[in-house]
Amino acid sequence: MKEWQTFLRRFSDIQEGKRELFIKDLTAGKAKYATKHVIGTVAKSKTGLEDPDTLWLRGESGERAREPWYISIEQTLEEDWVPGKPYEDVLEAVGKSEKERGLR
Amino acid sequence: MAFNSHRDFFEVLEKEGELARVKKEVDWDGEAGAIGRKTYESQGPAILFEKVKDYPEGYRISNGTTGTWSRVALSMEMAKKTSVREIYKEYEKRVDIKIPPKILKKSDAPCKENIMLGDEVDLHQFPMPLIHEGDGGRYVGTWDVVINKDPETNWQNWGMYRFMAHTKNWLTGWPQTTSQFAFIMNKSYLPYNKPMPVAIVLGADPLSHIIATAGIKPYENEAENVGGLRGQAVELVQCETSDLMVPAHAEIVIEGEVMPDQIAPDGPFGEYPGYRSGTMCAGVAVKVKAVTYRSKPIVTMIALGTPPDDSSIAASLTAAVAMKKGLIRHGVPVTDVYVPPEGVTHLIVIGVTKGGTETTRKVLDYFTLRRIMTNKHIVVDADVDVFNMAEVLHCFATRCHPGRGILYEWYEGRSNSLTPFYNPEERRKLKGCSVAFDSTWPPEWEKEIVPIKSSFKTIFGKEMVDKVNNNWDSYGIKL
Ligand SMILES: Cc1cc2nc3c(=O)[nH]c(=O)nc-3n(C[C@H](O)[C@H](O)[C@H](O)COP(=O)(O)O)c2cc1C
Ligand SMILES: [Mn+2]
Numbered sequence: 238m239k240e241w242q243t244f245l246r247r248f249s250d251i252q253e254g255k256r257e258l259f260i261k262d263l264t265a266g267k268a269k270y271a272t273k274h275v276i277g278t279v280a281k282s283k284t285g286l287e288d289p290d291t292l293w294l295r296g297e298s299g300e301r302a303r304e305p306w307y308i309s310i311e312q313t314l315e316e317d318w319v320p321g322k323p324y325e326d327v328l329e330a331v332g333k334s335e336k337e338r339g340l341r
Numbered sequence: 342m343a344f345n346s347h348r349d350f351f352e353v354l355e356k357e358g359e360l361a362r363v364k365k366e367v368d369w370d371g372e373a374g375a376i377g378r379k380t381y382e383s384q385g386p387a388i389l390f391e392k393v394k395d396y397p398e399g400y401r402i403s404n405g406t407t408g409t410w411s412r413v414a415l416s417m418e419m420a421k422k423t424s425v426r427e428i429y430k431e432y433e434k435r436v437d438i439k440i441p442p443k444i445l446k447k448s449d450a451p452c453k454e455n456i457m458l459g460d461e462v463d464l465h466q467f468p469m470p471l472i473h474e475g476d477g478g479r480y481v482g483t484w485d486v487v488i489n490k491d492p493e494t495n496w497q498n499w500g501m502y503r504f505m506a507h508t509k510n511w512l513t514g515w516p517q518t519t520s521q522f523a524f525i526m527n528k529s530y531l532p533y534n535k536p537m538p539v540a541i542v543l544g545a546d547p548l549s550h551i552i553a554t555a556g557i558k559p560y561e562n563e564a565e566n567v568g569g570l571r572g573q574a575v576e577l578v579q580c581e582t583s584d585l586m587v588p589a590h591a592e593i594v595i596e597g598e599v600m601p602d603q604i605a606p607d608g609p610f611g612e613y614p615g616y617r618s619g620t621m622c623a624g625v626a627v628k629v630k631a632v633t634y635r636s637k638p639i640v641t642m643i644a645l646g647t648p649p650d651d652s653s654i655a656a657s658l659t660a661a662v663a664m665k666k667g668l669i670r671h672g673v674p675v676t677d678v679y680v681p682p683e684g685v686t687h688l689i690v691i692g693v694t695k696g697g698t699e700t701t702r703k704v705l706d707y708f709t710l711r712r713i714m715t716n717k718h719i720v721v722d723a724d725v726d727v728f729n730m731a732e733v734l735h736c737f738a739t740r741c742h743p744g745r746g747i748l749y750e751w752y753e754g755r756s757n758s759l760t761p762f763y764n765p766e767e768r769r770k771l772k773g774c775s776v777a778f779d780s781t782w783p784p785e786w787e788k789e790i791v792p793i794k795s796s797f798k799t800i801f802g803k804e805m806v807d808k809v810n811n812n813w814d815s816y817g818i819k820l
Contacts, residue, residue, distance in 0.1 A: 297619030299475030
């Protein structure tokens, strides 16, 4: 079971279900904190998730939520980015992309 | 002889007792940052972490290159004990001198000793620190020089902007929309959907980094100002993947392109105001195309945070001198401007020969005209030493009229969203407010009603002052 971390503006911004997100790998070593762009199912509880990993949440000031969520990664996307213009809100752009993929 | 490189300068720091070499293995994941922070908070030495966890012998991290006034003085080849006033004066004298850079052949440039190109690029081969627990990523670019170019005029802009590793070959960063970096990008690349070449330079000579923090006018090549400041041309070499010119003696040069239509998360980061506030996911993404580096490379970190550190010290110098010149151009009768490091470019002290509401209004106008990095401005009379915060505070407390002496102004679209007290909506809209505290005696007061400062030098006549000074030793009072 791996550990990941993702950043949100507010902890309450995350919703259970199939999501697109950027997650950072917390595995110790040279490549710790490398980002992956994935589609996966996220949930508060690991029960019902297939092969779940731990997903720590951090808010926009870097504060970590006390309890982790869980993620079952279904697909690692090839693109390290989302479409958008410099200075556009990345989290909104991810939301747009989720809609286009029919996740929302 | 000016310093050509980070390494040359560190040798001098070592001789002057201003460098600590840490031989014990230190973790890049928080530990180096925590040590750097603790050291700044006691105004301790610059640090070279010589053994970094997970990395081969020779891969090093430095912290706090010019993080104290003594080290700034040394970087300018002045005596270690030079006063802040003298450092300001010397910088002010040198910064407008322009000496064009000297271009080296690639084979003569130390930064080309090792080259990673294209698919070989792997930023994780460098000990990029996770500086503060909870940061959005590993900030490899903190004490950097970032270079981009205006294709129409060939102006090569230098600035200091944060960049973090996103993946092994992507960086994300946040040159503010008000920066010259953004000015060039918005003018010449984004409208044509063209990627913009960029170089992120770590570990150049110390003055190159100091100039990168300076608000040098648009279309001026900072490389020439570095030459002037050093008294000797800075040596540059061309990038492998673009025509950008970078300091040839740099430790590490990351070459890439800012993508016009692709973005990725940046931040949050423990920033220069001394907080990690919610500025994230609103920057630029850089596809890295090459990394060139010296053998035994040094990643130049600054464990940014509460003052003083490299940021608040450099900004104190470079911002104050730029402000002084700007205020004079704006018609303010300035004696000196001081940016106390403790005020992290939020609070500025302006000494004037003629005070009053009119002058204070002009000061506020100047500071709210264009991009706005400051928000509190204390205007003091010429009898106050602006470099002495105890005197400034006394003056502010006793001369600023709370009803008549406080002028403020709101604006939108040009504030600094890193300002900790702005709410989320203000940060998003770059909405802000600036204030000027008129801490001067009203110029219309007759001389007889102006309170006389009750200090040794000001309330006694010259005769008494001289008498007491001359007799001092005979009183037997040790000061
Ligand atoms: C340590 C440090 C980090 C900085 N980081 C940023 C940054 O991430 N983004 C930014 O816009 N300005 C940043 N600044 C401020 C700029 O360096 C400064 O505004 C400089 O004048 C920019 O150059 P420019 O005038 O060419 O845009 C930083 C300053 C320091 C001292
Ligand atoms: Mn510039």
